[in-house]
Every structure is written in C-alpha cells, then in structure tokens.
Amino acid sequence: MGRRMHPTIKSCIQHLKELDIDKRTRQIVYMYMKSLEAKKEEKGYALHPSIQKCMQHLKILGSDELTKQVVFHYMRVLQEESDTKKSWIESIN
Numbered sequence: 048m049g050r051r052m053h054p055t056i057k058s059c060i061q062h063l064k065e066l067d068i069d070k071r072t073r074q075i076v077y078m079y080m081k082s083l084e085a086k087k088e089e090k091g092y093a094l095h096p097s098i099q100k101c102m103q104h105l106k107i108l109g110s111d112e113l114t115k116q117v118v119f120h121y122m123r124v125l126q127e128e129s130d131t132k133k134s135w136i137e138s139i140n
Contacts, residue, residue, distance in 0.1 A: 055128060056080045059121035068114055075104055076118050083125055098122045 052060075059080060063073050079101035086097060101122065105115050 053080075053084055053125065055121055055125045056084065059118065059125075062117055062121070063114070066114065066117065068110075072105070072108055072110060072114070075108070076101065079104070080122060080125060083122055084129060095122075095126055098126070 056077065060073055060077060063076065079097050083095060083097040086095075098119065101118065102115060105118060110118075
C-alpha cells in the first residue's frame with residue numbers, strides 16, 4: 048500500500064489544480080514540498096533552502112506571482128507543522 052499524501056501538500060496541489068497550473072509545475076512543487084517535509088530543520092537560514100530552490104525553479108518556469116505566493120504559503124505551513132511536530136517529540140523524550 049502506498050503512503051498517504053501529507054494534508055498540506057495535498058491542499059497545495061489541489062489549489063494549484065484549481066488555478067489551472069500545468070502538471071509539470073505541480074510535479075516540481077510536489078517534489079520540493081516532499082523534500083521540505085523530509086528534511087530536518089536547518090538553522091541559520093532566513094528561508095529554508097528547499098523553499099528558496101522551489102521559488103527559484105518557479106521563477107525559471109515563468110510562474111506568475113499568484114502561483115509563487117500560493118506555493119510559498121503552503122511550504123511555510125508545512126515547515127511550521129514539521130517544526131512544531133519535532134519540538135513536541137523532543138519535549139516528550
């Protein structure tokens with residue numbers, strides 16, 4: 048059985064579909080979001096490296112500002128959820 052998609056990632060991809068964003072762009076965003084979800088928190092960066100790379104990639108693809116804003120929002124939510132979960136797990140250990 049396959050793993051379920053993280054709800055924030057699923058919401059982002061659905062939002063991009065509703066905005067009629069092409070499949071290739073959605074796949075790239077999915078890849079970066081999965082990367083962000085899997086990585087541990089990286090300190091010392093104003094913006095997580097996965098988010099920076101995704102934004103650069105969207106710029107290269109010529110994505111509009113709305114698309115970049117939507118993706119950025121969901122990536123920050125995913126990062127915050129991940130950071131909160133890690134903090135909670137560390138506090139009970």
